Amino acid sequence: MNISHSDKQQLIVIGNGMVGHHLVEQLVERGATEAYRIIVFGEERHLAYDRVHLSEYFAGRDAESLALCASDYYAEHGIELRLSEAVTGIDRDNGEVVTDKGRYAYDRLVLATGSYPFVPPIPGNDRPNCLVYRTLEDLDAIRAAAEKATTGVVVGGGLLGLEAANALRGLNLDTAVVEFAPRLMPMQVDSEGGELLREKIESLGVQVLTERATQRIEDGGASFHRMVFQDDKVLETDLIVFSAGIRPRDELARECGLEMGERGGVVIDDHCLTSDPAILAVGEVALWNNSIFGLVGPGYQMAKAAAYTLTQGELTFRGADMSTKLKLLGVDVGSIGDAHGDRSPGARMFRYLDQIKQEYRKLVVSSDGKKLLGAMLVGDNSYYDTLMQYYSNGLELPEDPASLILPSTEGAPALGADALPETATICSCHNVTKGDVCASIDAGCTDLGAVKLETKASTGCGGCAALLKSVVDHELESRGVEVDKSICEHFAYTRQELYGIVRVEGIKTFSELIEKHGSSQTQGLGCDICKPAVASILASCFNEPITDASHIPLQDTNDTFMANMQKNGTYSVVPRVPGGEITPDKLIALGEVAKKYQLYTKITGGQRVDLFGAQLHDLPDIWQELIDAGFETGHAYGKATRTVKSCVGSTWCRYGVQDSVGMALHIENRYKGLRSPHKLKFAVSGCTRECAEAQSKDVGVIATENGWNLYVCGNGGMRPRHAELFATDLDDETLIKYIDRFLMFYIRTADRLQRTSVWRENLDGGLDYLKDVIIHDSLGIGEELESQMQEVVDRYECEWANALKDPAKLKRFRSYVNDDRPDPNIIVTEERGQLRPA
Amino acid sequence: MSTATVLKTETEADVSWQTLCIKSDLVAFSGVAAWIETAEGPAQVALFYLPGHETELYAVDHHDPFANANVIARGIVGDLKGQPVVASPIYKQHFRLKDGVCLEDESVQLRTWPVRFEGDQVMIAIEAL
Ligand SMILES: Cc1cc2nc3c(=O)[nH]c(=O)nc-3n(C[C@H](O)[C@H](O)[C@H](O)COP(=O)(O)OP(=O)(O)OC[C@H]3O[C@@H](n4cnc5c(N)ncnc54)[C@H](O)[C@@H]3O)c2cc1C
Numbered sequence: 001m002n003i004s005h006s007d008k009q010q011l012i013v014i015g016n017g018m019v020g021h022h023l024v025e026q027l028v029e030r031g032a033t034e035a036y037r038i039i040v041f042g043e044e045r046h047l048a049y050d051r052v053h054l055s056e057y058f059a060g061r062d063a064e065s066l067a068l069c070a071s072d073y074y075a076e077h078g079i080e081l082r083l084s085e086a087v088t089g090i091d092r093d094n095g096e097v098v099t100d101k102g103r104y105a106y107d108r109l110v111l112a113t114g115s116y117p118f119v120p121p122i123p124g125n126d127r128p129n130c131l132v133y134r135t136l137e138d139l140d141a142i143r144a145a146a147e148k149a150t151t152g153v154v155v156g157g158g159l160l161g162l163e164a165a166n167a168l169r170g171l172n173l174d175t176a177v178v179e180f181a182p183r184l185m186p187m188q189v190d191s192e193g194g195e196l197l198r199e200k201i202e203s204l205g206v207q208v209l210t211e212r213a214t215q216r217i218e219d220g221g222a223s224f225h226r227m228v229f230q231d232d233k234v235l236e237t238d239l240i241v242f243s244a245g246i247r248p249r250d251e252l253a254r255e256c257g258l259e260m261g262e263r264g265g266v267v268i269d270d271h272c273l274t275s276d277p278a279i280l281a282v283g284e285v286a287l288w289n290n291s292i293f294g295l296v297g298p299g300y301q302m303a304k305a306a307a308y309t310l311t312q313g314e315l316t317f318r319g320a321d322m323s324t325k326l327k328l329l330g331v332d333v334g335s336i337g338d339a340h341g342d343r344s345p346g347a348r349m350f351r352y353l354d355q356i357k358q359e360y361r362k363l364v365v366s367s368d369g370k371k372l373l374g375a376m377l378v379g380d381n382s383y384y385d386t387l388m389q390y391y392s393n394g395l396e397l398p399e400d401p402a403s404l405i406l407p408s409t410e411g412a413p414a415l416g417a418d419a420l421p422e423t424a425t426i427c428s429c430h431n432v433t434k435g436d437v438c439a440s441i442d443a444g445c446t447d448l449g450a451v452k453l454e455t456k457a458s459t460g461c462g463g464c465a466a467l468l469k470s471v472v473d474h475e476l477e478s479r480g481v482e483v484d485k486s487i488c489e490h491f492a493y494t495r496q497e498l499y500g501i502v503r504v505e506g507i508k509t510f511s512e513l514i515e516k517h518g519s520s521q522t523q524g525l526g527c528d529i530c531k532p533a534v535a536s537i538l539a540s541c542f543n544e545p546i547t548d549a550s551h552i553p554l555q556d557t558n559d560t561f562m563a564n565m566q567k568n569g570t571y572s573v574v575p576r577v578p579g580g581e582i583t584p585d586k587l588i589a590l591g592e593v594a595k596k597y598q599l600y601t602k603i604t605g606g607q608r609v610d611l612f613g614a615q616l617h618d619l620p621d622i623w624q625e626l627i628d629a630g631f632e633t634g635h636a637y638g639k640a641t642r643t644v645k646s647c648v649g650s651t652w653c654r655y656g657v658q659d660s661v662g663m664a665l666h667i668e669n670r671y672k673g674l675r676s677p678h679k680l681k682f683a684v685s686g687c688t689r690e691c692a693e694a695q696s697k698d699v700g701v702i703a704t705e706n707g708w709n710l711y712v713c714g715n716g717g718m719r720p721r722h723a724e725l726f727a728t729d730l731d732d733e734t735l736i737k738y739i740d741r742f743l744m745f746y747i748r749t750a751d752r753l754q755r756t757s758v759w760r761e762n763l764d765g766g767l768d769y770l771k772d773v774i775i776h777d778s779l780g781i782g783e784e785l786e787s788q789m790q791e792v793v794d795r796y797e798c799e800w801a802n803a804l805k806d807p808a809k810l811k812r813f814r815s816y817v818n819d820d821r822p823d824p825n826i827i828v829t830e831e832r833g834q835l836r837p838a
Numbered sequence: 839m840s841t842a843t844v845l846k847t848e849t850e851a852d853v854s855w856q857t858l859c860i861k862s863d864l865v866a867f868s869g870v871a872a873w874i875e876t877a878e879g880p881a882q883v884a885l886f887y888l889p890g891h892e893t894e895l896y897a898v899d900h901h902d903p904f905a906n907a908n909v910i911a912r913g914i915v916g917d918l919k920g921q922p923v924v925a926s927p928i929y930k931q932h933f934r935l936k937d938g939v940c941l942e943d944e945s946v947q948l949r950t951w952p953v954r955f956e957g958d959q960v961m962i963a964i965e966a967l
Binding site for chain 2: 489490521522523524525526527528530531532549552553554555556557560561565567568569811812814815816817818819821823825
């Protein structure tokens with residue numbers, strides 16, 4: 001292993017956490033794999049994962065879905081990743097790092113070892129069921145301990161402590177928070193804010209004890225532990241989680257003699273270089289200008305600067321803003337800049353307190369009242385974005401700065417998007433500026449969803465959602481886009497409004513709709529925008545055969561001929577293969593049809609078979625043979641339910657925990673024929689290994705020991721989007737109920753040709769809102785959505801079988817009305833044993 | 839890109855009316871394709887039928903010059919800015935049914951032919967061979 005390659009330098013990264021991984025990504029992006037052979041050591045057994053969203057592990061996300069990259073990312077870029085292998089020493093004299101498994105030479109070395117939770121030196125702190133909250137393994141331990149516990153205590157009332165308290169509450173423990181300081185979140189809020197925070201958190205049933213110093217932990221009476229405080233008061237609990245701050249994991253650096261900060265941390269300069277120029281440090285282990293940055297954003301900035309340093313680039317780390325916006329136990333807390341006002345001599349303050357609504361806001365401004373130096377928010381973070389813009393861009397404050405924190409009838413006065421300079425940061429997680437947003441719009445993004453997918457803005461913590469929306473709206477408007485939401489010149493309505501009209505008035509044809517509700521200036525023919533959109537709405541509502549005389553002129557050519565037109569005017573044919581399960585006889589029948597009509601044959605990603613090159617006039621014969629063999633149409637041509645991909649599940653697989661094929665068949669047979677604003681793809685996986693790739697589908701279902709986890713709004717394709725976990729451990733009936741409601745709600749509210757992923761990005765209120773509507777039935781439409789779905793399901797008929805029964809419909813399948821000649825323009829050639837367009 | 843051929847100013851003497859098909863071969867508010875013989879050889883036309891409209895019948899090239907495929911009859915019929923049009927089913931350009939001009943690129947034009955009903959027959963006017 002200890003070979004040094006003559007042509008490449010060896011670069012070793014210690015730590016595969018968030019920042020260490022980001023460094024690797026930056027190095028790859030800068031082509032550093034050309035110059036370096038890279039080895040990464042990670043002490044944890046998991047590939048780098050999203051620690052910021054660690055708590056979602058308790059909500060059902062697993063290590064794989066929290067992972068920051070695909071499992072083959074490192075190998076793909078020729079980077080050696082050595083997990084479960086901690087570095088135990090650095091030998092600077094020989095330029096080697098040491099592990100239990102060997103010694104590895106380095107030319108350059110990066111420390112990205114992060115930090116560890118500080119456990120106060122209290123006698124008894126090493127008892128069983130005394131735990132911390134930092135890694136996936138910590139969470140496994142907490143979950144296991146919680147099974148035998150009824151009460152839990154978190155020591156430490158800071159950001160992470162409150163997050164841990166929320167997790168304990170979620171594990172159904174009676175929870176208390178014990179804080180040494182006189183208030184919660186002493187770093188972020190002052191005493192008044194802390195008092196409000198306490199009230200709010202106590203009202204959630206979490207006990208808050210401040211000014212408590214634990215003296216010792218011993219055996220309890222009623223519970224497992226007894227905590228004894230400075231005044232001899234006691235608290236009994238089964239489980240203790242320490243969250244009393246973090247400390248840099250700087251032991252390696254200290255032992256090898258690098259320059260250290262007084263209170264720990266590896267000293268780095270603006271290039272992230274330590275006192276040994278061969279060694280860099282990034283993330284929570286690094287001390288810059290006497291500060292440790294305990295947030296991921298600054299860590300990412302260091303990683304970027306380090307990647308530049310290692311590749312002779314010109315980018316330095318110049319400190320980072322520690323402003324944060326959080327929702328802890330459902331309570332908004334925001335802190336900007338010098339929130340306490342104790343770092344800015346001469347600063348002036350404004351404060352607003354509402355004890356009824358439980359809101360508190362504070363502004364720290366410069367002595368002349370012109371600049372915002374800091375702000376503090378408790379109870380309502382809607383003020384954050386605007387304040388943050390004043391702060392980070394140094395904008396001049398309005399005449400009366402207090403107006404920025406006083407309640408107004410319209411909520412916080414928004415800083416007009418046009419007032420922001422191009423350089424203003426909109427999304428700090430992904431470092432997206434207003435200029436980047438404008439560029440994406442200039443490059444063709446025409447709605448919020450597209451901008452989010454293009455720039456990644458608002459896809460991290462999501463805190464900038466409202467600001468991003470206002471910038472996008474403003475920019476679109478100033479470019480003359482989108483102001484008119486009408487679907488086209490024939491209807492002064494959006495798709496959603498047309499859907500409502502059709503539903504409410506029970507309109508069943510396009511001609512009736514355009515007659516009653518169309519614009520008066522047109523000839524009433526409609527166009528290629530509104531006709532297919534209305535056809536889709538009518539089908540979603542009433543599910544009449546699309547080839548009926550009144551519907552056929554509305555359809556795109558693919559729907560008209562119930563096949564997919566290819567570039568040379570021929571069609572491809574895709575019969576339904578529910579769940580990807582097919583008998584040998586049906587497979588043979590498919591082969592025979594393909595052979596007889598000389599169709600090019602290819603397996604699709606949706607686990608079925610695509611037959612290409614069919615001429616229009618052959619389609620009915622081809623379909624008669626397929627239907628005789630037991631097939632149904634696959635709707636591959638429609639904006640409709642496409643496929644339900646599945647793995648074999650518990651029937652065959654050693655790992656499967658549920659019958660995924662059975663569920664896939666059930667889902668596919670229920671929703672086949674459902675038309676929607678865009679195509680719908682589903683998948684069912686039989687265990688968390690997720691072989692069916694359900695998390696890239698509009699609706700994904702993953703089996704658990706106890707039932708099914710439901711994921712929604714994923715997408716593969718050009719702009720991949722992970723589906724989001726929507727509900728866990730559902731029984732079959734509830735699963736179908738939620739999918740019914742979800743799909744019908746999407747059909748009701750989406751724009752035309754809007755996939756669920758983009759629809760979700762544009763949905764005001766996001767996933768929480770969607771859950772409220774579907775799971776908690778907050779709009780009171782749950783049953784209505786279900787019955788509308790049932791109507792579509794009940795009216796299902798294979799539309800090819802329907803057309804084959806009707807000679808009038810079949811007349812349409814002639815290439816020419818006055819001649820049986822085939823189209824001479826269609827010329828094919830042979831390649832790899834099949835025919836393809838010449 | 840232009841495949842337009844300039845039509846001679848029509849006089850009845852120059853054209854002959856041929857039967858293409860019958861009314862029931864047509865699809866209301868949509869198109870069908872047919873073969874014709876022209877002075878330049880066989881050609882494919884797309885026939886559109888808009889019952890109840892001022893002009894009920896249109897015939898334009900079936901060949902889509904952008905996609906180089908014979909598909910125009912399978913496009914969606916509509917009206918844009920008050921003019922009946924057909925949208926190419928492949929790349930969605932709009933062609934005016936009246937004169938074949940492409941709205942997105944006016945240098946491109948489909949050929950057009952006069953068409954009419956004679957009783958149940960659909961007749962097309964073709965320049966004399
Ligand atoms: C519950 C929780 C919630 C959080 N929420 C937020 C938030 O909302 N916003 C925010 O900005 N930040 C948040 N953070 C902080 C954020 O996670 C950290 O800032 C970030 O993870 C720091 O990245 P890092 O790479 O420096 O350290 P880490 O992510 O801790 O990674 C260091 C890695 O190095 C490994 N390692 C250490 N020593 C060795 C060794 N000798 N050999 C090999 N490997 C080693 C460790 O095992 C670890 O995997 C949160 C943290 C937690 C725990």
